[in-house]
Amino acid sequence: MTNSATNLRLKLPMACIILEVIIIILFGTLVQYDDETDAKLWHKEIANGSSNYDNDFYYRYPSFQDVHVMIFIGFGFLMTFLQRYGFSSVGFNFLIAAFALQWATLMQGFFHGMHGGKIHVGIESMINADFCTGSVLISFGAVLGKTSPVQLLVMSVIEVTLFAVNEFIVLTVLGAKDAGGSMTIHTFGAYFGLMVARVLYRPNLDKSKHKNCSVYHSDLFAMIGTIYLWMFWPSFNSAVTAHGDDQHRTAMNTYYSLAACTLATYGLSAVVAHDGKLDMVHIQNAALAGGVAVGTAGEMMLTPFGSMIVGFLAGTISVLGFKFLSPILEQKLKIQDTCGVHNLHGMPGVLGAIVGAVTAALATKEVYGDGLVCLFFTSWESSGDVEASFQGIRQAISLAVTLGIALLGGLITGFILKLPIYGAPPDTICFEDGIYWEVSLATTPSHFVWMNGHTGLTDLYIVFV
Amino acid sequence: MTNSATNLRLKLPMACIILEVIIIILFGTLVQYDDETDAKLWHKEIANGSSNYDNDFYYRYPSFQDVHVMIFIGFGFLMTFLQRYGFSSVGFNFLIAAFALQWATLMQGFFHGMHGGKIHVGIESMINADFCTGSVLISFGAVLGKTSPVQLLVMSVIEVTLFAVNEFIVLTVLGAKDAGGSMTIHTFGAYFGLMVARVLYRPNLDKSKHKNCSVYHSDLFAMIGTIYLWMFWPSFNSAVTAHGDDQHRTAMNTYYSLAACTLATYGLSAVVAHDGKLDMVHIQNAALAGGVAVGTAGEMMLTPFGSMIVGFLAGTISVLGFKFLSPILEQKLKIQDTCGVHNLHGMPGVLGAIVGAVTAALATKEVYGDGLVCLFFTSWESSGDVEASFQGIRQAISLAVTLGIALLGGLITGFILKLPIYGAPPDTICFEDGIYWEVSLATTPSHFVWMNGHTGLTDLYIVFV
């Protein structure tokens, strides 16, 4: 099960240690505590009349921890559904997230966090780094089971960098709003990953087909991931919105969107699945699409009513995507999307971008009051309602830019990852932990002795274990 | 394993989609952002001198997320102990919770949240909706494994409505205190569910008996649920108490009650279980009874000492209930209580109601100071100590009302659910995911068979399956 090509004794240590050393050097050179984490600066603020409560830590740390759980438990366990890929799902998720959040701090700081030549860090940069990491993990979902950890680290280096570029263009240059990242996180991560998967197309992947499915308990582990993502999505979408009503409203809109999405998912799953039964794949994924789809408009005055409609639509298109679109993607477009990220992050992300553009275009001073300037402050200094339509256009352009950078970036990254130097698994042993992990022979479920019986009469087995 | 009667291809989609459409229409008609989630209204408050910190979001959102985890992970995984019912336990819990929290927002808003003809929503309505959902999930525990998801949705519609009626009578009309819901949530949910289980009595359930038990890893999954419920119960009981000392004290009382309850549970389990060994059923359930039993008095000046005594008692009666009362309930009263909710929520809920009545009756201005009015504000405008005994009586009446509505409501609901139109499973295939879920034949653990083999070569087994 191991050969020299996939042996990582040199490749993985080199990748990990070189990357970490580079990061540490850059942190030593460029990164500083911000005003709220630096002892001297914060105590100056205190001397100037601030209270410790004004420290952003107390506004955002609980949300940060919820986001952190989504990144490490949510994404990690969501991908454990494969029968023999649990170590890699949780373990590579852990590795690339731990790397990506450091690299993201540098890239995001470089593009839009420099203060006097230094990157200032605090709770908000931690949340943003986790967000960027989320985008990488979405792409990971598309290539799950078919890539080595070295490939994943290389992908992370490039994707984080392009994420920061795109985020800078969308939020700073274009002045779009995207607090929960329908565009910058979900659309970007999904289409980047799908393009990578397209370039890495494996025509003989069906040789590993028997491992590309779940077992009973692996589906239960995956539900841990699903439920955590579902519960904490309100924190995700609201984590970096403005203090006060914005954070409060965003969390609530997301909560309602997800609830409606879940009902749609169960209803649609029973319609399309075999024999009127529910399909775990739908429940594990489509029920989350409601969180993705209010990632842009959630902080606006979308209303619970609007949020529920968006969530309901998102769940519907997501289930239909799994049933009808995924097979087409694989057969016609040669995109082998292991986790179906197109259905969970791709289409719902685009839906979220459109909903965001429309909601922004409809914003009025009458509905938002003084909150209008606060919410759209980057662009609406004049505060006129006429600005709303411009904001809608800004949002729409941002979607186009995001798609463009994601697809182009994924294309280039795919070709880089295709180089035969990263220890990628052969087609015959994809979706298999044993290739990169020490797995005790005596104890792995797949070594449980399988007594067939699928072939009928000959079902007598003598088994030594 | 499937027949037309249990095929849900039409029934479940119809139930989900019709219910969701009704909810969306009602939300569109009736629901509005409250002062703290509406951009215009909150910015008016800011203009009037409020700070963003005054937004209730910052007081309650961390507690809300803990409650949310209890509802979706806690209840969901607690019920995965059954060997072949993990998908349904987590999955139906997910479905009915996502439905119930929306319906509860409407029902609770209708009965005690109307402002000028509109239901105002914010963080507190989200917590209350989750609380109401908890009550439905307790009832779900009583009928676990024997009901179709359509039945569960119908049950939720009725139970949420009656929950809101009972809550209105207890808290608003009678002026009782019940922050953690010993009465409104636990007693109500348990006796409602037990009555439903009574009406749905299945004389031939022993045909599914071999599936009504746990396997090794299903018990570990269940412990995830138990531990999350245990850890976050302090947040549950304190989530809607008054700001300041009340929230702080309630969380702490609950923490001590649970700790004492856990010691009692382990001690009693070893006494009553076979051979001096511990029984997972007790640990998974009885250790939580301490949280239930301080659901009413936890916000009062119960003291850590008092909390521990209550917790110790709760753990004791809960273990004894599992050992001695549950078999009687099943054989004499024909109540097949799958999860033993009578032991975890029923008796400890009643205990909590009594403790609450006594603690309220003993309240004095000397002990509570100015906090007396704050805590019992709905009824004690005159603030006299003489009011305490009246409060005690109010609490006791509330328990009686709750029991009455729960039992009557459960009775009626049971008969409605007995109609043969919901795709309920036959007696022979209860406690079985395969009836409602696509489960890969090749991968289900219940077909694993135990092989001894501790001593080596002689361990030869011939197995017929």
Place this chain on the structure above:
Amino acid sequence: MTNSATNLRLKLPMACIILEVIIIILFGTLVQYDDETDAKLWHKEIANGSSNYDNDFYYRYPSFQDVHVMIFIGFGFLMTFLQRYGFSSVGFNFLIAAFALQWATLMQGFFHGMHGGKIHVGIESMINADFCTGSVLISFGAVLGKTSPVQLLVMSVIEVTLFAVNEFIVLTVLGAKDAGGSMTIHTFGAYFGLMVARVLYRPNLDKSKHKNCSVYHSDLFAMIGTIYLWMFWPSFNSAVTAHGDDQHRTAMNTYYSLAACTLATYGLSAVVAHDGKLDMVHIQNAALAGGVAVGTAGEMMLTPFGSMIVGFLAGTISVLGFKFLSPILEQKLKIQDTCGVHNLHGMPGVLGAIVGAVTAALATKEVYGDGLVCLFFTSWESSGDVEASFQGIRQAISLAVTLGIALLGGLITGFILKLPIYGAPPDTICFEDGIYWEVSLATTPSHFVWMNGHTGLTDLYIVFV
């Protein structure tokens, strides 16, 4: 599998109930609400101009809950890696944590929380009690699988008491800083536990060797523990630091240390493990060493750069410890350290103490500003930079004291636990749930063998296991 010696029908109930009754009596005699949990006292503060926001609950409760999750889910599930010891890992962790947090409240209150003859309790005493509990659970890791729950309770009684003594000497007498407990929690717990394990050395433990390893799904359960510990460690280290920049900075330093540690762990694991593959033991444990190692210096101006270097070093020594030191400890020093706590808590704890001493010694008014007094207030009343070197020395002495008390305490405790009265398991059935738990014979996964048998009699299998 059971005999009278290990039958706990009397021993465990007696231990649980006697201990709980003692605790309840002591709580009734000694424990009072503090100013922020007492209704009367807090309302006096309100009357004197305090706001509810000033209640420490809002500064610390989210961190407390994160710590709580680490104690009950983190430690509990981390230890489920053993194939047949999941019930005990989670269940005994639950029991001794529930006991230890109560006992710790009394012991810590007695040594440094008395106010007018009473122990005052509130959110900070809850966090400190959980911290002390963490130390006991670290020791539990060293003796995992080889001890009865009665032994563990007795160990907890002694260890909690000595923890409080050591904490009093280190923090109060010596005036050292140790917010995240590199010394007081990790070093203390590890060396105490290792000494206990040394005294309880079992020369014939290899008779249970085949059970002292993981199975596929048990490693996934363990990853739940690992990831939760990893995610919430920033909350752990910052939970009792000063409000404002201190809490904020500590959380952030820990976050960066852990991220760098994770990269080092993956890199080193692939270097030292067999065949260039990753070893789950390293990932589950060494990746956490970065949190341990900034437990002292994390609240100081360590900088993200410094935190990363410390984390990187901690991950490195931890992996190397698992590979090269653990076998030596077992063979030469006769310390059978089941979970390798020496590698996760012992060495990284000592590293953290040294880093803390050096960082304190380098502190200057120029870097810390007014924060200098705030951070080192217990000892630096004069605020001079010259004090820094004294603080460094205080830190170093504290490490020595901690090691001394831990080793001596562990030695004595070991001999007490060696008495043949606690129902300890024999050498032949260590690492086995069945000795203390009711485990259905039909359901244990490691011996599962798949039997088809869907079609009945023809499915005859002969299986040697």
